[in-house]
Amino acid sequence: MTEVPFDCQNAWDYIEEIYKDTDRPKLEEYIKATGLVSFGPPIEDEMARLFSLLLNLVRPKRVLEIGMSIGFSTTHLALVAKRFGGTVTTIEIDESIVADARRAFEREGVSGSIEIIIGDAKDVICEMDSESFDVVFQDSTKTLYPVMLEDCIRVLRPGGLFLVDDTLFPIIRPPNEWTEGDRAIDKFNRNLLDYYVESTILPIGEGCTIAVKL
Numbered sequence: 001m002t003e004v005p006f007d008c009q010n011a012w013d014y015i016e017e018i019y020k021d022t023d024r025p026k027l028e029e030y031i032k033a034t035g036l037v038s039f040g041p042p043i044e045d046e047m048a049r050l051f052s053l054l055l056n057l058v059r060p061k062r063v064l065e066i067g068m069s070i071g072f073s074t075t076h077l078a079l080v081a082k083r084f085g086g087t088v089t090t091i092e093i094d095e096s097i098v099a100d101a102r103r104a105f106e107r108e109g110v111s112g113s114i115e116i117i118i119g120d121a122k123d124v125i126c127e128m129d130s131e132s133f134d135v136v137f138q139d140s141t142k143t144l145y146p147v148m149l150e151d152c153i154r155v156l157r158p159g160g161l162f163l164v165d166d167t168l169f170p171i172i173r174p175p176n177e178w179t180e181g182d183r184a185i186d187k188f189n190r191n192l193l194d195y196y197v198e199s200t201i202l203p204i205g206e207g208c209t210i211a212v213k214l
């Protein structure tokens with residue numbers, strides 16, 4: 001059998017071309033519409049598509065997002081939650097980004113399905129009820145990932161979905177050059193296995209962990 005080398009970039013270009021005309025917001029236009037040049041980096045289009053697919057399986061009533069920034073991921077989560085009569089609660093520490101995110105939610109028709117909490121997520125989550133969310137998406141400061149892990153699992157209902165962005169940061173640099181964030185993510189990735197979850201890490205974007213609380 002002839003071995004055909006698999007070109008990942010080619011694959012991504014092909015996939016983007018196939019999905020280019022779907023009606024979901026695309027990252028490039030979404031950013032352009034905000035008129036901003038500096039903000040916490042949003043998830044990629046391919047991750048947004050994956051999240052939409054997974055949320056359609058879960059049919060969530062309550063979604064928790066940690067780290068909103070300009071709200072690209074928030075919008076995608078809310079578009080699906082809204083379909084099932086659900087809402088997204090998103091926690092953001094940077095008050096200066098909130099007005100721009102609200103304008104984006106108005107433009108995308110999801111403002112009625114999103115509650116924004118301004119504050120430090122590690123404090124806010126402590127006040128949240130156990131097993132009160134169907135989906136939790138962690139995308140805040142990387143050093144918080146291991147610190148908040150226990151609470152992220154606690155607030156998730158059994159069978160709920162835990163999504164985490166940037167979990168392949170530790171492969172970007174060799175271990176002797178790891179930043180504090182890389183070390184924190186490596187710790188998070190290993191600690192997650194101590195919980196009663198089924199999980200994997202997909203090499204999309206800069207790594208995406210998908211876990212189901214058992």
Ligand SMILES: C[S@@+](CC[C@H](N)C(=O)[O-])C[C@H]1O[C@@H](n2cnc3c(N)ncnc32)[C@H](O)[C@@H]1O
Pocket residue numbers: 039040041042043066067068069070071072073074091092093094097119120121122139140141144
């Ligand atoms: C990577 S960006 C989020 C991108 C967003 N999820 C998206 O895809 O559009 C990370 C955001 O987390 C926020 N953040 C950082 N530390 C936080 C904390 N302790 N509590 C809440 N938000 C935090 C930052 O201000 C930043 O806006």
